[in-house]
Amino acid sequence: MRIIVCDEPGKLTLKEESRSLPGEGYAQIRIRRIGVCGTDLHAFEGTQPYFNYPRVLGHELSGELVEANGAAGFANGEIVTFIPYFNCGVCIACRSGKPNCCVKINVCGVHIDGGMAEYLNVPVYSLIHGEGLSYDDLALVEPLAIGAHSIRRAEVKRGEFVLVIGAGPIGLGIMEFARIAGGKVIAMDMNAKRLEFCKEKLNVEHVINVSTGDVSAQLAAITNGDMPAVVIDATGSLKAINNSFQYIAHGGRYVLVGLQKGEISFSHPEFHKREATLMSSRNATREDFEHVIASIKKGWVQPANYITHRIAFENITGEFEGLLDPANGVIKAIIELE
Template structure:
């Protein structure tokens, strides 16, 4: 089978590999769609934590189920997606129903080879029914689930002001599910095109450009002097994360969905006097995936809004670097298998 390998930062090559063989408790998918996300871009840049090379990228996937063992209720030929965080089932996190932060986590396309290939072997326990959704829609379930999980961690109350920092694909999913939770969403970014996208496609009333606006002043005005009671970072940018502590209301929660390699730094007295809560949000759970699928089916989320670029699998090697350039306006690239 044909596969695309990221051999080192900044370099891909196509290769032929053996098609995976079915084993007990696993299933084989014929990959149909591959979504590109920040994890893939950061891996290409060499800035992705928990990463080693060479690696076959790809974890936002959908495909056709062609062989299976241990997947009752699933049928050969069914459109499916899957949860790409392969957990051990035995550690303290797994025993406490938090498989998304398993101590022995193997994320498909990060710790182990992923889906930039014609076929992929996945645990049968990770499969999700397609529920009548298209391959495009199913490939977008995972990134939307990341946002849904972060929102669930925040435990948003109806009418709260929620500041989402970063209007990339993960940020947009976070925005969508924060709104579903009843939040009054404020979006902060440095890219005017993305902020415009939020206003036109997501009908977000309040958007702020961190480069040209006085962020604190604008937030004070929007929130009537209170500041946001929830701040969610979806940038994975060290400067953005460290700077966001100043935007928290007293009693606020700060949820970090974005991930970066450096240290978090903030003034302890300022954090302490707010009795603030700091949380990380890692991956997503089956509950989050099911919430996303249900939201898609009920029209609460329109996945097609996110797709701005399409390409064929055979063209990825040549086009990938261009997706890092903000001038190209990439929100979500969807790769179609040839």
């Protein structure tokens, strides 16, 4: 079978390897769609934490189940996706119902080889029914689940202002599920085209371009002086993360979804007087995946809105670098295997 390997930063190679049979407790999926995410792009750039080379990228996946291998309730030929965070099941996080932050977690395409391949073996416990959704829809469930999980972590309440910093695919998913939870979404980015996308495709009422005007003053005007009850970073930019502590309302919550390698810093007195809450949001759980699939089936989320680029599997090595160029206007690229 064909696989695509990131040998080192900036280098992808199309290779052939033998197709292995799934062992006990594993199922095999014939991959049909691969979503390209920020993790893949950062790995290609050489800026992704927790990463070693060479690595087969890819964890936003959908395909056909060709060997269910005893997975309860699943059948060969079924269209599926899966939870790509493989957990140990016995550590303190797993015992606490948080397999998404397992002490020994193996994220597909990050810690272990992923799904830029024609076939992939995955633990049977990770399988997710397709529920009649398309390959395209199912390939976007995982990134949308990241957004859904962050909103659940933040415990967004109806009527609260939710500031989402970063209008990339993860940020857009956060906005969708903030809206579904009843929040009043404020989108912030420096890319005018992405902010326009927020308004046109996601019906976000309030957008702020950080390159124009006083951000704090604009937030105060939108929130009637209260500032956002929830602030969520989806940029992974150290500067953006540090700057955003000043935007939190008194009694507010700040959730870090974006990830970077540096150390954050903030004014303790300013943070303390707000009695603010700082938390991270890592990966997602089955509950989040199921919430996303239900939301798509109800028409609350339209995955097709996100897909701006399509690439044939055999063309990835030549076209992947172009996905990093802001001039190409990529929201979500999908790799297709037929």
